[in-house]
Amino acid sequence: MKTILHKANTRGDANHGWLHSKHTFSFANYYDPERMNFGALRVLNDDTVSESRGFGTHPHKDMEIVSIPLEGDLKHRDNMGNEAIIKAGDIQVMSAGTGIMHSEYNNNPDKPVKFLQIWVIPNKQDVEPRYDQITLNTIDRNNKLQQVLSPNPNDSGVWIHQNAWFNMTNLDQNKEVKYSLNDPKNNGVYAFVLKGDASINNQKLNERDGFGIWDIETLDIKADSDTEILLMEVPVKQ
Incomplete structure (x- = not known):
């Protein structure tokens, strides 16, 4: 048995005012060569986004992107024509494949939205991009x-x-x-x-x-x- 422990207070901390993100693995301005990934698990971001704020349209390629809302409502739009609201109890997935463009915004005018954004390295490159979301019981x-x-x-x-x-x-x-x-x-x-x-x-x-x-x-x-x-x-x- 082999293990690795990442205590909560050792994560990367990025506070942009409208966005407060905790990075388990190296991401954006947070870089630690000892914390690049756990196998195919490349990104585990614990994000809090302020009221009516969010990520403008931006690209992804060749990554499996999973979003799990924890509190509040997150609005998604992409260049495949999808527009949706995801909330606690939902799970969203995008296969970026050959390339996608999308945006994510807090759909609540009066409270922050909290969600996990998780990136998994795929076992296939250049797949056709796709989007899916489900509501779990x-x-x-x-x-x-x-x-x-x-x-x-x-x-x-x-x-x-x-x-x-x-x-x-x-x-x-x-x-x-x-x-x-x-x-x-x-x-x-x-x-x-x-x-x-x-x-x-x-x-x-x-x-x-x-x-x-x-x-x-x-x-x-x-x-x-x-x-x-x-x-x-x-x-x-x-």
Whole structure:
């Protein structure tokens, strides 16, 4: 078993006034050669955007981009003709492929929007760009794992061009779940604690801590308080 721990207060901190972003991995002006990625997981940004502000139209290419709103409403537009509002309980995915242009704005005039933006390096280059979003039944993650992303278009959740699986769980204090890797030979899991405190394979974790673990087949997860956790299983070996 191999592990890496990223405490919440060690993340990159970018405060632009209208945008406050915490970077788990190197991004924009935050650069740490020891924190470039966790395998195919390239970006994990914890963003807060002020009222009616946002990211103007900008390009992406050859990246799988996943947005998970945590609070508030996020408005999306792109050059494929998609215009949508995503909110807590939704998950959005874009395969940038040969190239896309999009914008993201806080759709609320009176409160900030908080969301995770996650980039996963794809296993295919120059694919046709695509967009998808779904609304999840968050009750299905109460004291159990809810799969929200996979490599299979016919599976539950959204899908991406990578051998990756994301799961979310909301655990009551002292509840436990076990996660079994889909591809333990090649993959690892990066756990991100959204709320509360938890222990994963006896590693104590607090809110917004990140914990990568690989060369293992299962994870034992225990809630040390009421907690919400995102598990991201991605390839770590090429």
